[in-house]
Amino acid sequence: MFRFLKALGLLTAAALGAAAVPVHAAGDLLVAPTRLILDGSRGTEVVLNNIGSEPATYRISLEIKRMTTAGGLDEIAEENVTPAERAALDMIVFSPRRVTLPPNQPQVVRVGVRVPAGLPAGEYRAHMLFRAVPDAVPVAEAKPASTSVSIALTPIYGITIPVIVRVGDLGAEASIGEAWVSEGAGGPAFNFDLARTGNRSVYGDIEVTRPGVAEPLLVARGIAVYPEVAARTVSLRVPEEVAAKLQGPVRIRYSEDREIGGGTIDEAERVVK
Incomplete structure (x- = not known):
């Protein structure tokens, strides 16, 4: 728990009263730390916390994002990833892949890496996505036929953090x-x-x-x-x-x-x- 609170301290910054920092929080989910670096010698962990008043379920997965010259991150479809990006997806392992969090109960996600033999030196990166799974909505009771159309939109929140694997002597x-x-x-x-x-x-x-x-x-x-x-x-x-x-x-x-x-x-x- 101390590690989680310490990591949350990194999510704050001041600019004479104004924040200018990437905040890793969406909806009622907080994630710490905000980035992981793995060298293959040992694993690490991410701590999730649901700060809402109701239980919430999140699905955890990996995706590829590439930085733009404007500083943004573009999501890359799996069929368009490079061999190095595919290597990152294949070597990063984590568990669990789905969690249900009661309010204010931290949950640890364990993250490790399996570096294949002969992998060229370099930095390999994927982004870990924590996406909310919306509650199932009961089927409404049958209503008289109507010519009107009703659409309900449910926001789905997600947070990503970079998971970086460094192989070899880099600088x-x-x-x-x-x-x-x-x-x-x-x-x-x-x-x-x-x-x-x-x-x-x-x-x-x-x-x-x-x-x-x-x-x-x-x-x-x-x-x-x-x-x-x-x-x-x-x-x-x-x-x-x-x-x-x-x-x-x-x-x-x-x-x-x-x-x-x-x-x-x-x-x-x-x-x-």
């Missing part, structure tokens, strides 16, 4: 590019380019500060660049008052996840327009 570096503030239909956003080199993904936290100001203007957790893209644009929604403060000279620091030491990956000074 990567990242560099921060240009930064700017934009205005969109959903409000202002702080944007910057993030490039990656090497044969694995990079992952970490972003902190934006202003010269002479101790308190960060913006903190964002869990920013990744996956191997299928050499660079991506990071876009973080911010309130109007934060957007105004972000314009001008700032320092952007990209650091490793705090769980592995928080070392600096890259740091850059930029003048934001």
Whole structure:
């Protein structure tokens, strides 16, 4: 239980009162941790928690997603996966594949990997999907014939987390590019380019500060660049008052996840327009 609560702490971030973080929660389901890295030596686990007031059932499966240069993740149909993506689907094992969670009762899903002999060095990734299974709806009592048509829509919630298998001696570096503030239909956003080199993904936290100001203007957790893209644009929604403060000279620091030491990956000074 302590591990679950500790992982949930990673789901929070502040940007002068505004959150700019990928939150792994949907409906009444919380999932922790938000990513897994396996090296073949031992397995790990994911903890699920139903924070609703009624029992809920979830189906667990693996799927392939590819990052876009805009930072999104496109779902890839199974017939279109590459050999490396197929290898990820085949080597990642987990149990159970379906769970029914009573309210506020954590459930452990055990995850392991079986790396086949001769697998080339590299980073292999699939995404674990936790999808709600809607309750069965009783057949309504027969009603008089009618010419009208009624449609009921039931939302089906799902969460995905990356499961990464690293084989061999891998490394990567990242560099921060240009930064700017934009205005969109959903409000202002702080944007910057993030490039990656090497044969694995990079992952970490972003902190934006202003010269002479101790308190960060913006903190964002869990920013990744996956191997299928050499660079991506990071876009973080911010309130109007934060957007105004972000314009001008700032320092952007990209650091490793705090769980592995928080070392600096890259740091850059930029003048934001």
